[in-house]
Amino acid sequence: MWHSCAIYIKNDTFGLLTPTDTNLAILAAARERICTINDAGEIELTLYSERTVDLYDKYLDIVTDHSHTYNYQFNYMTGATGLTSTNEERIAMFNSNKGLFYSHTMFYMDYLRDLENDFGILPYPKLDEAQESYGNLVSAWHSQYLCVPMMAGGRDRTGIILEELAYYGQQVLTPAYYEKTLVGQYTRDEESAEMLDIIFANLVYDVGAYYSIGTYSSQLSAIVRTGKSLTTIYETYKTAAEGKIDRINAFFRQNTAE
Secondary structure (H helix, E strand, O other), X not given: OOOOOOOOOOOOOEEEEEOOOHHHHHHHHOOOOOEEEOOOOOEEEOOOOHHHHHHHHHHHHHHOOOOOEEEOOEEOOOOEEOOOOOHHHHHHHHHOOOEEEEOOOHHHHHHXXXXXXXXXXXXXXXXXXXXXXXXXEOOOOOOOOOOOOOOOOOHHHHHHXXXXXXXXXXXXXXXXXXXXXXXHHHOOOHHHHHHHHHHHHOEEOOHHHHOOHHHHHHHHHOHHHXXXXXXXXXXXXXXXXXXXXXXHHHHHHHHHOO
């Protein structure tokens, strides 16, 4: 799978700086998901198709070309996982034009505020021209969830309160973060502000990642390191994935039945 026997390190110049986490984000970029909520309101396994196989074939061809892609969570020379550079070193690489594209989560914008070089913001690319809209993953690793214990009483009242908090968070906090911080402080050009509009208008939520269905999210994140094909990963964990989906769907049917 690797394209060259030469040694490439952080002192070299690359077209792409990336972590292994993008292996999952690229799935959402193609508007695909590990699992989807179907018309019946139940979780359905949707990871594997001819389109997703094509997606990972193209993606892996890029990120395993170590003469052009620098993976800062995987040492391709030793096969070891773990950071291959510090955060400060990667910022220095980006600031000194040693990386053309830098793939990261939105919160990372705070680290780039003091960059001397100008930079822009882009959504993840579409798979092909036939894809109608962009897709940007709401990460399972970087999200926070509010859980209510099963033994808590007054579920209707609790639900109303949580809905109210979510509503005002969306009305007050989200605009403040988006307009005053992202657009007002972090962007350096009008085009980046337009790109943020595209990103936030095309968020992708993957319940397969949130529920860790079939451990597919972890397996996809490790695909560069393991060298396994999407077909192998899917078939290996399919039975376990379907079993977990059945249990989750049964739980929701039982607890939402009138």
